[in-house]
Amino acid sequence: MKPALKTRYADRPAYLTKDGSEIRELLHPAEHGNYNQSLAEAIVKAGCRTLLHRHRLTEELYHVIAGSGLMTLGEAHFPVDVGDTVLIPPGTPHCIEAVGPAPLHILCCCSPAYAHEDTELL
Template sequence: MKTCYADIVPYITKDASEIRELMHPGTHCVRKQSLAEAKVGPGKSTEHHVHMKTEELYHVTSGAGEMRLGDETFPISPKDTVLIPPGTPHSVRNTGNEPLVMLCCCAPAYAHEDTTLV
């Protein structure tokens, strides 16, 4: 199974990030996880939220930002990877002048129903 980036239409998630689902069970053959590219514009933030079932990995590919994870806040930059355990409130803020771009791996796959704004 292969996807083509140009063929995937981005959408806005419940947390206000722009997502492009690179692989997702709802569309592709993958069964137990999803992989998406997330973009947060300069000066923008995602809504603080939590997933009770999903474990996430965020891998920063470009831009600069700040990650709020539980009670901790720290800078993120290209090549950083962050683990977000289920039940941990989190959000990101773009602190740079270009889009903050991250790859987001979710297991089980991302679902709007598992996103609760806090």
């Protein structure tokens, strides 16, 4: 498959992941021909929280682009705001809650690329 050099946000359909967040895959190897990572936007509705989960193989980076949240990362709990980036090592239990009146929007970079099979609900 020839790699996609560009995708349009408006052309990417949203779906729900196992953790309960709405995801829009911006680039994913299964569809776009890239190899080592995926990039998606996750939206957590105001007042909602994703389910506690972990990924056995995948390292994730969360970058907050809108809203405010409360991150649970292993035993740690801390606030996140626009401009914050969080490293989630493989095997680390995590979830995030949207606090405040607006939805929380996060760019999620996964390496290797996101796969439902690598998500274990806790």
